Amino acid sequence: MAPAADPVxxxxxxxxxxxxxxxxxxxRSTKAFGSGAYSLIDLPAGAVFAKITTATPGKKAYTTVQTGRDSHIELNSDLVFCNHSCAPSLVFDMGRMEVRVVDDRPLKAGDALTFFYPSTEWEMDQCFQCTCGAxxxxxxxxxxxAKTMSTEELDGYWLNGHISELLHERK
Incomplete structure (x- = not known):
């Protein structure tokens, strides 16, 4: 999944x-993949930001999120504007179908809403050079x-169960 593009x-x-x-x-931006989502609220570390309730099954694409070994969803919500960061503010927990604030710091109003794409994606539909500024x-x-990343590169990131399972199998 590449950074979020504007839906039509x-x-x-x-x-x-x-x-x-x-x-x-x-x-919203007219620049390709230039749009982004920003928090309107303060939340403590680990708090639920939103439940994922409007998703529908989808085929692997840059707009989908991987939910299992061979399954993807279209979010069908403004959550699609949460971009990638290597220092994310959110976790997309596809087992619980919820988006949470990362465990190591609170979320403040105005913070960019980002998640670490390899935490959900084994193989990206569209790979990209990160410009997160971390x-x-x-x-x-x-x-x-996650497939092409070493265990050391993934260390410290929250990973979905399907990613952890695939990493274990890779060993």
């Missing part, structure tokens, strides 16, 4: 209504999914 409006010049207007705002030693650079 339903009618000419009309955007779909926000799905989480009390939780996040979407800053800094040397933190930013992983080329993002192509």
């Amino acid at each position: 409006p339903t009618l000419a010049n009309e955007l779909p209504p926000p799905t989480h207007p009390d939780r996040l705002r979407v800053d 800094g040397e030693g933190v930013c992983r650079g080329w993002i192509s999914g």
